Amino acid sequence: MDPKEAKERMKIPRQDMPEQDPGERVRNFYEVAYGYTPEQAVTEARRCIQCKTPLCAAGCPVGIDIPWFVRLIAEGKFVEAAWKLKETNGLPAVCGRVCPQEDQCEKVCVTGKRGKPVSIGRLERFAADYEREHGETAIPEIPRRTGKKVAVIGGGPAGLTVAGDLVKRGHGVTVFEALHTPGGVLVYGIPEFRLPKNIVAAEVEYLRRMGVEMECNAVIGKLETIDELLSGGFDAVFIGTGAGLPYFMNIPGENLVGVYSANEYLTRVNLMRAYEFPEYDTPVIRGRRVVVVGGGNTAMDSARTALRLCPEEVTMIYRRSMEEMPARVEEIHHGAEEGLKFQFLTNPVRFVGDDEGRLKAVECVRMGLGSPDESGRRRPVPAEGSEFCMDCDVAIIAVGNGANPLIPQTTPDLKLTKWNNIVADGETGRTGKKGVFAGGDIVRGGATVILAMGDGRRAANSIHEYLTTGVW
């Protein structure tokens, strides 16, 4: 691109994405952001100066050819842009919404050096939505069946990616999912207002149409073990069971009625639709004053979900300061707009209940910041004598997840880390057990959708190689 043109393009202002008004949206579960109109998308895409060595693509964990798909949008070829995305990313409508672009592609985009980076995530979302809404999802040509069969355990982003990649190469794929719907965290964790469930359902349906078999209500380790799958006709197994075991804080009162793990709270509300109780049968305690403990995406999703159940007040309690919060900046901003309150440098020490064992308050202590820990962040230390009480009738604990024990319990020859994550090779996804691969949160601990998908892609490549050559 000639420098003059590039200069002109750099002058185009970043296009804002229209959103529901905060006062309005906090009363419903509809998606917060509406997405670009075609005109906005074209304008935004024209801000890209088509770098020869695009830094953005290097910042993308799955290496999407970003300038290429952005150029297609600038030229009005929206469906082609979506297909381009799908060459490297099986779930662009999901990633366009939930990826932390500000830490990946958009962080390094050159236009961001002077002004604001190209809105790569919003463009990704636009192209994928356009394709889906215009019914132009193309089913790729499936090569002749190889006769090989792969069992994918877990229907989250890692498992779905493996399934899609392998079915496209002619292998038979069955996804075994413990819950009644595939999608993993995308359906039970991330709320409707951030990622509408019909988008995940459409992606799953697309995989089905390509020939992936989805078997829900199938808990591997219980219904069948990995060894039984391997001896029962599957040539390889991929484990993508996620980081599903909620941690608690081990402080007094944690089992009072009204204290939830974020997983339980979000599952009740999102997957089971407790926000439509009694239309849907699953209840949740809505509460008058809600506290959420933690500072990550899960805590933020819990807090913003709680806000939508109309309590008087929702407060996030985080032991470090705002700058250290791992949640996405955009979400913190959204939460604040919706009336979320924050107590930084604060940590709960005890939950207090009434005579019936129902939560009525939380006792907290103020934290100071000490010397940096191994993550480079300053370690929070309790300030003695600073204890204080906050009234609350619901508390949601979002302090992280560990690995679920069901598969290791029944597969003793799988190697585990000291946190019970499965040990797998970073490049190939191979575990120490022949024919068994793993990736996503079960290997990394809680990470991100795109990293889980990247793992899935690499594992699919090496599964394909293993199935073709037979060499372990």
Next chain:
Amino acid sequence: MFEIKEKKKLAHLVTLLRVKAPRIAEKRKAGQFVVLRLNEHGERIPLTIADSDPVEGTITIIVQEVGKTTALLSNKLEGDAILDVVGPLGRPTHIENYGTAVCVGGGIGTAVTYPIGRALKEAGCKVVSVIGSRTKDLLILEDEMRSVSDELFITTDDGSYGHHGFVTNVLEEFIAGKRKIGMVIAVGPVPMMRAVAQVTRPHGILTMVSLNPIMVDGTGMCGSCRVTIAGQNRFVCVDGPEFNGHEVDFNELIRRNRSYLKEERMAMEEFVYHEGARCYERRGD
């Protein structure tokens, strides 16, 4: 979809259902349970597998109508289907030859005691069973329990059948009779299990109980089913459902099981108002 092959009324508000679920039937062991969801709007509830027939590919569940979901389930007919059934979940009962094993079943809990009693019998135990209910009409599985027991005692709270009193009265007498007991397994309402554990504690008799907390996923993902066991938080769906009764914080479990009383009542009222009449009509009650 999981088809209901057979339906039988066992007692007032207690129904037995035989459900087609071949893979679960093949795998399931005594003490395990399923989580089911009736329809798209349904909640997920755990139910013990009372029996299974791997040849026919069916599992047997026994339901007591206590709320909307169990009422809906009890109102299903043969040939109807359940949307989701997942299992077998939980750890199987640890079965070995304990010498004399006492199986205590209270109310619907007998549905859980029965397969365990049978497994203990098959392992060579001398099985002594004590089953009880509020009143005669609520007693279930008497014949089945008799068939797996060397001795069977029956109690009713109102004295309408068997011993007048509680299962714990019989258990106390039995212990006083100086007969050596290898282990006690007790399943029933939480206060009953708590009482059994209190009776056996001074004698140091191994006492297992099968817990029934509120569950959502049943796979260890949510923590809804957590209970305090020997001061530690444990998830009943993956670490249980059976625990040493002397280590369980029963009072906490009772309180947690009351979490949604208000909501459950509301759902039930709403259900009876809108659909109750239609359901009962269809069933011909």
